[in-house]
Structures are given as C-alpha cells and as structure tokens.
Amino acid sequence: MADEVPHPYSIEVSPLAKPEGHFQWAIRRSGTLIERSDRPYRSEARAHESAMEAVERMVKPGADSGRR
Template sequence: MSDVPHPYSIEVSPIAKPEGHFQWAIRRSGKLIERSDRPHRSEAKAYESAMEAIERAMKPGADGGRR
C-alpha cells in the first residue's frame, strides 16, 4: 500500500453490516477529518478510496474550511 502523506493517517476497519466489508477514516495530525460513507468490499479497496479522499483534501481550497 502507498505511503500516506504527512500529516495524514488512514484507519481501515471491518464493519458488522454488510459482513466482510470495510470502512475508512482519515486523520490529519490525529484529528478526524473524514470518514467513509459507504462500505468497501475489501481492505485494499477501502484504503484506495481513502487515498483518493486525501488527494482531494490536499488540493488548495478543497477542505471546505475544515481545519
């Protein structure tokens, strides 16, 4: 899996429903900034989706004032 750019971190965890699916959470300097809104079929797919969300968050003006 790719290296997550500093100061971001990704947490991927299994969810109860639907069974066998995963969710992610992104933190910037330890503070939660975004959580997945849908289940992902694999841990790798969840991680990939989280990396895409980080790339969007890193774009200038993309954070909607969340800091």
C-alpha cells in the same frame, strides 16, 4: 500520489460488523478525525484506495482550505 499518506494525515481501515466482510475508512489529521467513509467497501484494499483518493483531494492545490 504514491500509496504513502502525506504527513500529517493518517488512514485507518477497519472491518464492519454489518455487512459482514466489508470495510470502512477514516482519515485523521494530527490524530483528529477529518473524514469517514459513508459506504461499505467489499475489500480492505478498495477501502484504502478510496481513502487515498479522498486525501489526494484534500492536499490538492485549490482544495477547501477551511476544512479542519
């Protein structure tokens, strides 16, 4: 999958206050929070990469279709 997030998903990467200089991500589907990172990432790029991996798992055939 490319770096493009498939519709209707969106990824938000934001800085953390603690630990300073780290980032977290959140995935939304049609504006509703679906999943959030449970650990800090040392770079914004790594946080985005991890979020993309999570989205890919969600849209992969055979993924848990009960998650909403």
